[in-house]
Amino acid sequence: MILCIDSGNSRIKYGLWDGVGWCRSGSCAQADGDALGEIRGEWPMPRRIMLANVAGAGAEAGIRAALGDWGVRLEVVRSTAQAAGVRNGYRDPGRLGVDRWCALIGAxxxxxxxxxxxxxxxxxxxxxxxxxxxxxxxxxxxxxxxxxxxxxxxxxxxxxxxxxxxxxxxxxxxxxxxxxxxxxxxxxxxxxxxxxxxxxxxxxxxxxxxxxxxxxxxxxxxxxxxxxxxxxxxxxxxxxxx
The missing domain is CATH 3.30.420.40 (ATPase, nucleotide binding domain)
Structure with missing residues (x-):
């Protein structure tokens, strides 16, 4: 199972992928990131936890805190020159917003x-x-x-x-x-x-x-x-x- 977290400017979106579909998904305001902690009591720890965060270091710290012991599996995604069949044409590939990068890969x-x-x-x-x-x-x-x-x-x-x-x-x-x-x-x-x-x-x-x-x-x-x-x-x- 993979927990995917999209931390945007205003809201945090999350979903649990079980290999077939999204078995659980939701969203909350950035200020209510503790809502992520609720899924820890309902599901076993995911194999991977992937985070795309454009809301800064404070938002990442809040997400880590909300995840509790799951935080050891948190992987913070960065934009790269190439991944999953997409080649990044930005002059500085790392400067492309990670939410845009992930959206392109998903599309x-x-x-x-x-x-x-x-x-x-x-x-x-x-x-x-x-x-x-x-x-x-x-x-x-x-x-x-x-x-x-x-x-x-x-x-x-x-x-x-x-x-x-x-x-x-x-x-x-x-x-x-x-x-x-x-x-x-x-x-x-x-x-x-x-x-x-x-x-x-x-x-x-x-x-x-x-x-x-x-x-x-x-x-x-x-x-x-x-x-x-x-x-x-x-x-x-x-x-x-x-």
Missing amino acids: RALRPGALLVVMAGTATTIDALDGDGNFLGGLILPGQQLMLGALARDTAGLPFAAGEHRAWPQCTDDAIVSGAIEAQVGAIERAWSRLPGNERHCLLSGGNAGLLQPFLAMSMVRMDNLPMYGLKELARETSRET
């Missing part, structure tokens, strides 16, 4: 062909793989809440909007919410138009995936927890190597 394991991998969370990331598994590059932009918060914080008269998406908004709240959605959807669709290959897929993941999905013009597959699929693949690959 490659789930779908053949060229891939656009969208993670819609605190930030929205849009990454591309060609059909041979080469990482072409990607975009990072503020997610929905960050966009709304920036307008509320850094302008004199705009609220933290609670509007709805409209094709032609006629009130300020709707204009802000619609603008933030359109900015992200537009970036995704522009990236999709540049993705090479005849066989290509868009995989959409993250906490705001459901917000963006209805407004995307191209076909896509909603695939929650993509980084955890990548962590599972990395664990399986290193097990074969040893």
